[in-house]
Amino acid sequence: xxxxxxxxxxxxxxxxxxxxxxxxxxxxxxxxxxxxxxxxxxxxxxxxxxxxxxxxxxxxxxxxxxxxxxxxxxxxxxxxxxxxxxxxxxxxxxxxxxxxxxxxxxxxxxxxxxxxxxxxxxxxxxxxxxxxxxxxxxxxxxxxxxxxxxxxxxxxxxxxxxxxxxxxxxxxxxxxxxxxxx
Numbered sequence: 189x190x191x192x193x194x195x196x197x198x199x200x201x202x203x204x205x206x207x208x209x210x211x212x213x214x215x216x217x218x219x220x221x222x223x224x225x226x227x228x229x230x231x232x233x234x235x236x237x238x239x240x241x242x243x244x245x246x247x248x249x250x251x252x253x254x255x256x257x258x259x260x261x262x263x264x265x266x267x268x269x270x271x272x273x274x275x276x277x278x279x280x281x282x283x284x285x286x287x288x289x290x291x292x293x294x295x296x297x298x299x300x301x302x303x304x305x306x307x308x309x310x311x312x313x314x315x316x317x318x319x320x321x322x323x324x325x326x327x328x329x330x331x332x333x334x335x336x337x338x339x340x341x342x343x344x345x346x347x348x349x350x351x352x353x354x355x356x357x358x359x360x361x362x363x364x365x366x367x368x369x370x
Contacts, residue, residue: 212228216364258285259365305341305344305349
């Protein structure tokens with residue numbers, strides 16, 4: 189059932205856009221380091237080209253994905269069909285972290301919603317695109333997006349977000365560099 193794709197086809201791009209949640213997984217180079225897997229949502233994923241994708245990284249309690257990508261560029265995106273026919277899609281890539289104020293940020297940020305708390309864009313050139321059956325993934329019905337993260341960022345405001353990032357997002361759990369202070 190598994191299939192490899194040379195590129196993201198228009199049909200696959202449409203399917204990816206329909207998914208309300210995806211996961212990113214990364215790991216540090218050190219074998220003693222912690223592997224990370226993070227769920228993402230809030231309309232934060234974009235297909236930018238046949239082998240190029242990105243997601244808007246929002247301020248959260250950790251910085252693992254950003255730190256791992258900054259160290260070694262390895263990243264995999266995982267999408268599961270929770271409704272409709274079963275399907276899993278994995279997008280393996282070499283990624284980069286783009287921060288506000290950079291020329292690349294100015295170019296890419298327009299592709300995403302203007303969410304409060306946006307701290308980076310993680311952009312990846314894909315090296316492997318595949319799908320598999322997903323027969324073991326349960327079916328769920330989407331009700332709505334949660335807005336708790338967005339409300340929290342709005343409440344903190346820009347100065348509060350800077351303080352929060354300095355405290356929570358400067359180093360990964362393994363001590364890798366996260367985001368530089370704004």
